Amino acid sequence: MPDGGGDSVRRAEVTQAARPAAALQIPVEMIHYGMTKTAQLAISRGLAETTAGTAVTVNAVLPGPTASEGVNEFVSGLARTKRVDRGSVERQFFSEARPTSIIQRFATPEEIAALVAFVCSPLASAINGAALRVDGGVVRSIAWARAAKRAVRPAACRPLVPPTIAECKLSS
Secondary structure: OEOOOOOEOOOEEEEEEOOHHHHHOOOHHHHHHHHHHHHHHHHHHHHHHHOOOOOEEEEEEEEOOEOOHHHHHHHHHHHHHHOOOHHHHHHHHHHHOOOOOOOOOOEOHHHHHHHHHHHOOHHHOOOOOOEEEEOOOOOOOOOOOOOOOOOOOHHHOOOOOOOOHHHHHHHO
């Protein structure tokens, strides 16, 4: 990959962020947002495949609820309006809106940045085309979410909806 001086770039990283719950478990009230997050995952994977055999890695970082400046201002304002402490608002949010969160708190921007820094480092040179979650356990699966029922034979399953071992044995 040439740079401005005609030399080769030895390694390059492309990392983008997408919200995991919106990309993997799209809420019905946020279809438009979920579509854009799912598209980001497809772009990341497609770019990784396009750059195969080069020193370029492309990955998607999937942050969960994060204590960004905007979130902090919103939560603090809500606490003032309700006349409760900020911690009460955060606990209520996680118990009612994000009960699947394992850490039951907002991740810090520094925690998200730590994963990004690692993925962009030489230590992560074998990580390519991946969707890397740093979501506090909000998404309740180890792998991709499965569709409930589909009219497609398991042998024709798409990568985002892998068949179970039992389905593969049945379709053989």
